[in-house]
Amino acid sequence: MRQVAILGIGQTKIDEHWGLSLREIGGDAALAAMHEAGVDKVEALFVGNMLSPLISAQNQLGTYFSDWIGLWGQESVKVEAACASGAAALRAGLMAVAAGDIDSALVVGVEKMSDKSGHDITAALATAADADYEVEQGVSFVGLNALIMRRYMHEYGWKHADFAPFSINAHANAMHNPFARLHQKINTEQFEKSAMVATPINLLDASPTGDGAAAVVLVPAEKVISLNGKPRITVAGSASSTDSIAVHSRKDPLFLSAGHESAKRAYAMANVEPKDIDVFELHDAFSIMSALSLEACGFAERGQGVRLGLDNEIHPQGRVPICTRGGLKARGHPVGATGMYQIVEVVQQLRGECDKTQVEGARIGMTQNIGGSGATILTHILKAE
Amino acid sequence: MRQVAILGIGQTKIDEHWGLSLREIGGDAALAAMHEAGVDKVEALFVGNMLSPLISAQNQLGTYFSDWIGLWGQESVKVEAACASGAAALRAGLMAVAAGDIDSALVVGVEKMSDKSGHDITAALATAADADYEVEQGVSFVGLNALIMRRYMHEYGWKHADFAPFSINAHANAMHNPFARLHQKINTEQFEKSAMVATPINLLDASPTGDGAAAVVLVPAEKVISLNGKPRITVAGSASSTDSIAVHSRKDPLFLSAGHESAKRAYAMANVEPKDIDVFELHDAFSIMSALSLEACGFAERGQGVRLGLDNEIHPQGRVPICTRGGLKARGHPVGATGMYQIVEVVQQLRGECDKTQVEGARIGMTQNIGGSGATILTHILKAE
Numbered sequence: 001m002r003q004v005a006i007l008g009i010g011q012t013k014i015d016e017h018w019g020l021s022l023r024e025i026g027g028d029a030a031l032a033a034m035h036e037a038g039v040d041k042v043e044a045l046f047v048g049n050m051l052s053p054l055i056s057a058q059n060q061l062g063t064y065f066s067d068w069i070g071l072w073g074q075e076s077v078k079v080e081a082a083c084a085s086g087a088a089a090l091r092a093g094l095m096a097v098a099a100g101d102i103d104s105a106l107v108v109g110v111e112k113m114s115d116k117s118g119h120d121i122t123a124a125l126a127t128a129a130d131a132d133y134e135v136e137q138g139v140s141f142v143g144l145n146a147l148i149m150r151r152y153m154h155e156y157g158w159k160h161a162d163f164a165p166f167s168i169n170a171h172a173n174a175m176h177n178p179f180a181r182l183h184q185k186i187n188t189e190q191f192e193k194s195a196m197v198a199t200p201i202n203l204l205d206a207s208p209t210g211d212g213a214a215a216v217v218l219v220p221a222e223k224v225i226s227l228n229g230k231p232r233i234t235v236a237g238s239a240s241s242t243d244s245i246a247v248h249s250r251k252d253p254l255f256l257s258a259g260h261e262s263a264k265r266a267y268a269m270a271n272v273e274p275k276d277i278d279v280f281e282l283h284d285a286f287s288i289m290s291a292l293s294l295e296a297c298g299f300a301e302r303g304q305g306v307r308l309g310l311d312n313e314i315h316p317q318g319r320v321p322i323c324t325r326g327g328l329k330a331r332g333h334p335v336g337a338t339g340m341y342q343i344v345e346v347v348q349q350l351r352g353e354c355d356k357t358q359v360e361g362a363r364i365g366m367t368q369n370i371g372g373s374g375a376t377i378l379t380h381i382l383k384a385e
Numbered sequence: 386m387r388q389v390a391i392l393g394i395g396q397t398k399i400d401e402h403w404g405l406s407l408r409e410i411g412g413d414a415a416l417a418a419m420h421e422a423g424v425d426k427v428e429a430l431f432v433g434n435m436l437s438p439l440i441s442a443q444n445q446l447g448t449y450f451s452d453w454i455g456l457w458g459q460e461s462v463k464v465e466a467a468c469a470s471g472a473a474a475l476r477a478g479l480m481a482v483a484a485g486d487i488d489s490a491l492v493v494g495v496e497k498m499s500d501k502s503g504h505d506i507t508a509a510l511a512t513a514a515d516a517d518y519e520v521e522q523g524v525s526f527v528g529l530n531a532l533i534m535r536r537y538m539h540e541y542g543w544k545h546a547d548f549a550p551f552s553i554n555a556h557a558n559a560m561h562n563p564f565a566r567l568h569q570k571i572n573t574e575q576f577e578k579s580a581m582v583a584t585p586i587n588l589l590d591a592s593p594t595g596d597g598a599a600a601v602v603l604v605p606a607e608k609v610i611s612l613n614g615k616p617r618i619t620v621a622g623s624a625s626s627t628d629s630i631a632v633h634s635r636k637d638p639l640f641l642s643a644g645h646e647s648a649k650r651a652y653a654m655a656n657v658e659p660k661d662i663d664v665f666e667l668h669d670a671f672s673i674m675s676a677l678s679l680e681a682c683g684f685a686e687r688g689q690g691v692r693l694g695l696d697n698e699i700h701p702q703g704r705v706p707i708c709t710r711g712g713l714k715a716r717g718h719p720v721g722a723t724g725m726y727q728i729v730e731v732v733q734q735l736r737g738e739c740d741k742t743q744v745e746g747a748r749i750g751m752t753q754n755i756g757g758s759g760a761t762i763l764t765h766i767l768k769a770e
Contacts, residue, residue: 001486023517044625050444053436053509054438057516058516060465060467060757060761061465062627062761063466063467063756064630066627067627067628067760072627072628073626073643073646074626075624075627076627077464077473077477080462080463080464081447081448081462082448088462092462095477095481095486096484098484099386099481099483099484099485100386100483101483101623123442124438127442127443128444128445130443131442135442239460241458241460242451242456242457242459242460243458261458371445375445376445376461
């Protein structure tokens, strides 16, 4: 496999963009990445998206965006793995460049959610779960995560307030990210008093959705000559793994086996261990997922993920910095785009562009993007050289 | 790039399978391919599908099927490019095996359409077109193809009856394919008198949709040792290209530029020319698309594609055999699965398993799978060794 580098990044602010269409949001991030990479064409476009058929009555997003940004004639395709669609698109682009069939790929994660609301969005997000055996029973996506969180609290004896540091850290870091959806600090009292969504998940355990897109340009690493003093960022590890789609079918619903397996493979591919990871953008769609992801990736023992927050280890200068740009919780979670925001943010960290939330001396960063309630999980490791 | 071989194939009969779910249909084809390949696990699953979010309220099909057929822990992803989703999934699997990151991939194209009908299906299929600039005007997907066919007839002076040989050939060949949806011979008179759908496209110009799935197992070619006397089938050429998503934005709506470009690249990769192709499974969703695909791929001059049918060259013993298993017209068109049916059928031809519609001595076969009305087109070339 050829080594692949990330040459340019682009992202849009996550928000309810009433005045912008799906086309414009994805196009803006795509063109920003190409502009930063200094290229005016690429050989292929890989789009990560989950909801456009349901929200925008639009399929074939690869070609839809190729058309919009003027890449006629090039290869284009959409990749979908629920909320892991972004990372899945990155991996598809990575494989094509690594295989040597193409010498450049644009990868865009994009979601436009604000054109629907209420029940429509709840139903659309529930398509990540098992339609026949979960959704048919009336459970929503947040409801499934609530069942997992409640069981975790019961099994390991944690209180709801013990999860507060995850959300507080995410909100504090988002204050310094102009692309984040939420810019408001929160404290433990606010966290505890927030409106209930699905017990025990309240509003401050849950990430806000939104409209947004993030993109990168991939090229063979050997072709990267000049970077104007910036380090060369390579994709050193990439892996994807799955568990059962329905939570009730898992051997252990409190262990992200697909997160563990994909992290293990990505560590092996990048030849690193958890202790080598300087920054970790994890998938905190709900606070419980922060704990489970930290445990699955070897940063905490089973049932002890929350301790990293309580011990103050997750902030940018901590031992395991997570959600340094706000995470899903405060940067926002435009579902099919999220995995690409994580990649863009790790690139920013490895380049030293994160100002007040910069992890000092960061050289190796990791992302973990979760589809469904743990069903599809991709782990990527980036290295600065 | 490593050379990749197709080790096993599987398919289900295309029909309205009221008693079978999306899960079962895709699972049956997947397991059939694995059984024929003699493997009980693969490292990754690539699923091509267009409509499951809209028809079955189910996303994340990669993991959905991995779960169903017992591939927990392996990589899984869905790929979507409208009606070209099947070939797009094959190409994604091909790149991953060619890159060397994995040593086996299962690729499944699947669609379950009969759970919706009437307007719901028309609206779902229209998501392949441009939601903002085509569908918003009230045009349906068959309507767009009708506009193209009418313009072609006007521009080149063909009558509707001149397209009859495409449908007659497809129906005749499907008589010998147990997996085909339609088993009825038709003649020119029936073709001309068939009920109108969208002038000039009538019922016998149009392919029937349906429920179905087709699958293959991909492995590095060097790992294929024994095949019980069957030839080794390799993916010698693979390319994808795009045009504008909206028909009205094309430089020339009567030329499949993405078909031309992807065929050109696939020919170059496989080191062959049109005259070397022994069998060509093209995308006859509507009879006009047979003509345009033949022209785009170099089998006929511009505006002369219909002549191949009139000159009796497209049957299995003709100069350019097409739709030898019934094509979309009579085998059926379960949209996201179609590209994989084409691949499976070319494998059958190259193995000499096609009985009365066998192309004698077929060694090189080609497929062309079209997404939208020419927006995304993939061409694959398979070789028997």
